[in-house]
Amino acid sequence: MGISSLPVELLEHVVRNSVEPGDLPWSYTARYSTLRALGLVCRRWRDVAQCVLHESVLSPDDVALELVARTLRDRVDLARRVKRLDVHSSRPHSSPVLPALHSALDLVRNVEELFLGRPGEIDIASLWSLPKLRELSIYAAKLTNSLEPASASTSSPSSDNPHHVAPHLSHLSLCGVHVDAAAVGHLSAATLPRLRVIAHAFSPSRLRLDDFPSSLRTVSNVPLRDHRPGTDETTLYWSRFEVEPDLGLLGLDDLDDRTGRDRVHHLRLTDAYGRDLVRHFIAWVEALPKLATLFVTAAELSPDGDDSQLASLRAFCDGRRVALVVEGPHDYEHDWSSVVPLAWR
Known part of the structure; x- marks a missing residue:
């Protein structure tokens, strides 16, 4: 044969x-x-x-998206094959989503992983209508809502209505995403029954996720939940690097200094700059007595392939029993659209 x-x-x-x-x-x-x-x-x-x-489709710009939508319209059999759709655009937050994106979302009914970079305004109704969606990442956008509330007496959506629920969504990343007030009620334990990880960072809007169990992992530059037992262990604080440890960068400046520092068990520092980075990272570790995990970026600590700074920081963290997670270039590229580190999944 x-x-x-x-x-x-x-x-x-x-x-x-x-x-x-x-x-x-x-x-x-x-x-x-x-x-x-x-x-x-x-x-x-x-x-x-x-x-x-066509199981994994990338659209790097608006022109490519038009071609993708046209292909999926002409070949519905291929549209059914799409399990992952990665769309990158350059639209302002307040711009309406391109018709081509609406068309593509209507066609990829079996999509499981969806990544949207700078799509403009995106209606949560078009996302929650995807029946098999497991992972959703949105970067630099505005999340709006056209779904009606369950009743006139409450703004909480009903889990009995399939259009109000994302039944399989387990990973949700919202980086630089403004969540409209009308959409906040659709990010709840009732509408996301299988959610395991949520990231909401560097956004003008604030989410409160107190109705989720303490096992929900969160990634943010501010607290997303009340400080109940167990939530400190499942909260990853993410801050852009500063040379001096500052609880205000983590949204904990309303607490007394000792209490705030004890709350941080997991920390991610990115966009590091300047000389003698190891000394400044060490200052962060020493300032946080309960710290168990520190995420850093390899390229920032290993310029020109020099691993001496990284080795020095690792040795210090080992001595403090702090797990050092070094994100490589591919990890960080993935985080362009998904702010959940691969090691936090």
């Missing part, structure tokens, strides 16, 4: 294992090139490769 005449099931297995999973933006180019090359073998290989290719 020649390789070009393999059974479809076996052929799909060969093609699928020839490419990376495509769960990071940097892998799309290699994935696309490999599948295009496999599609040149013969018509059968092209048909299989095309189906695998």
